[in-house]
Amino acid sequence: MASAQLQVQYTDLRQQSETAQLGMWVFIATEVLFFGSLIWAYVVYRTAYPLQFRLAGHDSVILLGSINQVILLTSSLTMVLAIRAARAQRQRQLLDLLLLTALLGVAFLGVKGYEYSLDAASHAVPVLDFLFKPGYRPPAEMFWTFYFIATGLHALHLTIGIVLVLILAARAARGAFSRGYDAPLEVIGLYWSFVDTVWLFLFACIYPLGRSLS
């Protein structure tokens, strides 16, 4: 497949491409409200139980959370550089950067999985195996409930993103983006960077808690 088909309701490919991007921004707005309402519930409880949340948050693995943020930020960079390569019609570079983006996404999931195993080992999994450490009361478990729901949903969105990027890579390998048609890259790039943005806020919710002495 060499280039896009102009759909009958559009006057030109540029209008079609801009419309697709606008559509993705609208979708991103809905995702802001989806994750945002979860964060809101978290804020309500954190404000109600500041000490419990600090105690529980102290046990989150900030090293792995930070490594994951570095991974995702870098993947946003590789994604936007891939789009840049497509616009300059550098097919090899495009393919390499797309694959690198997907690889970084998989690396994130790997680190996350390892982090989950550490969380489980320290008995931080609610309901199944939760250990109330000294000073803990029920709201401490609430912190971990949010941790698993939020990071689980984020990982699901990231997995979808990885699949989409790999599909783009397959199409790029067949030369689909070799003639200036890059609308799908732009649109998926927006989604990818948005998933990265969600992680920025989740990081702020989860990892900095309870580290200082005050």
Add this chain to the structure above:
Amino acid sequence: MSAPAAEPVGPYVIAWLVLLLLLGVSVASAYLPIGAWHPVMSFGIAATQAAIVFLIFMRLRGRPSLKWVFAGAGFFWLFLLFAMSAVDYFTRSGYPLRP
């Protein structure tokens, strides 16, 4: 027919470096004894990082446009949810909640 020149890579790399720097500030400030300023720092830095991602990586920079409206609408509406339910939570007699 030659391919179009690639746009400069500078802004993207600089943005990436700034983002990593902000991550470092966020982690470092978590260990400082700043008390009630902790959430301000962490969420403030997250919001700054998000703005950089939106403006640079998601190419919102340039003239304010329809995309800006949609990009901002989600956050603004979220703020409404926060603000109006906060009125209840902060004026309720049973808050903080008692487990």
Add this chain to the structure above:
Amino acid sequence: MSTSAADLGSYIGSENTLSSWLLTRDHKRIALLFFASITVFFFVGGFAATLIRLHLVNPAGTLLQKEVYNRVFTMHGIVMVWFFLIPSIPATLGNFLLPLMIGARDLAFPRLNLFSWYLFNASGLLALYFLLVGGVDTGWTFYTPYSTLFANGHVIPAVVAVFINGFSTIATALNFVVTTHKLRAPGMTWFRLPLFVWAIYATSIIMLLATPVLAMTLALVALERLAGLGIFDPRLGGDPLLFQHMFWFYSHPAVYIMILPAMGVVSEIITCFARRPVFGYQGMCFALVAIAVIGFFVWGHHMFTTGISLTSAVVFSLMSFIVAVPSAIKVFNWTATLHNARIHFEAPMLYALGFIGLFTLGGLTGLVLATLSSDIHLQDTYFVVAHFHFIMVGGTVTAYFGGLHYWWPKITGRHYPEMWGRAAAILMFAGFSVTFFPQFIVGYLGMPRRYYTYPAEWQIWNVLSSAGASILALGYLLPLGYLPWSLCYGRRAEANPWGATGLEWQTASPPPTHNFEHTPRVTRGPYGYDPRDGSFVAQNGASRG
């Protein structure tokens, strides 16, 4: 069924294999697919309503056992809200008309449109599954901690079905918003758009901003129930009211999702059948947007008696009064449009007039409920039930049928039988009034909602209400007969049988697959009617004296 050259070139006749319908990208065919689905759900929800009204004839409540009664009213609410009312006008009339009205050949994302229909059906089938295997008894509002800790019905499949339905809603709304921004024909500026387009646009904005919050809320309920997590459980530090804040943040705007498209339909019908431009067009546009926006600030009025602070209750009460203002502006403007007009009383106009009366009464009773002091008495009584049925049934369903009749010739190329149409409209209005007006009275007297029995002294009101329901049912059954009849035997319709000004009337009835032979050029605003002689100028300049 006889065919003609016109039929063969239209979107209906062009290709008739099963896959050409089930895999279509044509917004007009997708509108018909949605129409079929929501009609099924309308009658499922109506069946539940029939059971409720039959049961309530007897104060001792002997028809259904109490657990069954609770499951029946829950089913009625869930099916009617999410599987009928919310998609009704947008997914059928909106899908069909939006591209036509703006002069486009299709929506921005046709495959997404089809996907929305499949999501809708998947969610609907899941919902029907849980009904068949025993149902849910939480009420359509799924309040915690009952839904998460104590209810023993199929809460999880129910909330998952609604969650998936939410994706369908978001997909459709995204399509509509982007289409309105990007695909308007040359010359179609924002203030030349028909009010129906403004209404669908405002509705879509609400859908996009509210539905994701519902999705998260229901996901949390499902997770809490599935895994025993303590999100809304007071024993574990949770706040049941947080659920209500999150739920009503969506569900109050949801009622504006249900009413705004109806208002758009009514504006189109009134201008055409009064042969006058609408009074205060820009005011009507701003009123639609104002309702959509302010509607997000009022959700706490569902929670006045639940334990929220008095301060926030006052704030929500004030906002609820304010949101009534743009609605009232619309009613005044419709009335002004009708004043001194030469009104034609075909069936669509009868529905529109019925809408104005019933919506106004329903809206005024909303103010009674928004008043904190009276709400203490009226909360959870039949006064509330009557209020929202006046808006949703007397308002939205009436407008839906009005729009169906008004655009029937355009959609099918056939006229419905006019006398039957008028009879159905009158029966619906009469049946509705007898069904729901007594509920204001008995609610004011104190009869609580969601109870399977009631004191014997209120039986007269309940019997009256159930009798009215039988008339209303007859009103709904009539179109189920004569509309399909008209497909085969109805008089063939020309392109513009009503003499209306919108772009949708400037193409054949039914339209060709790609809507217009040539992209229209818009030269004027909507509603170019001349009240002196009923002549008009259409939006593309075509005129008829």
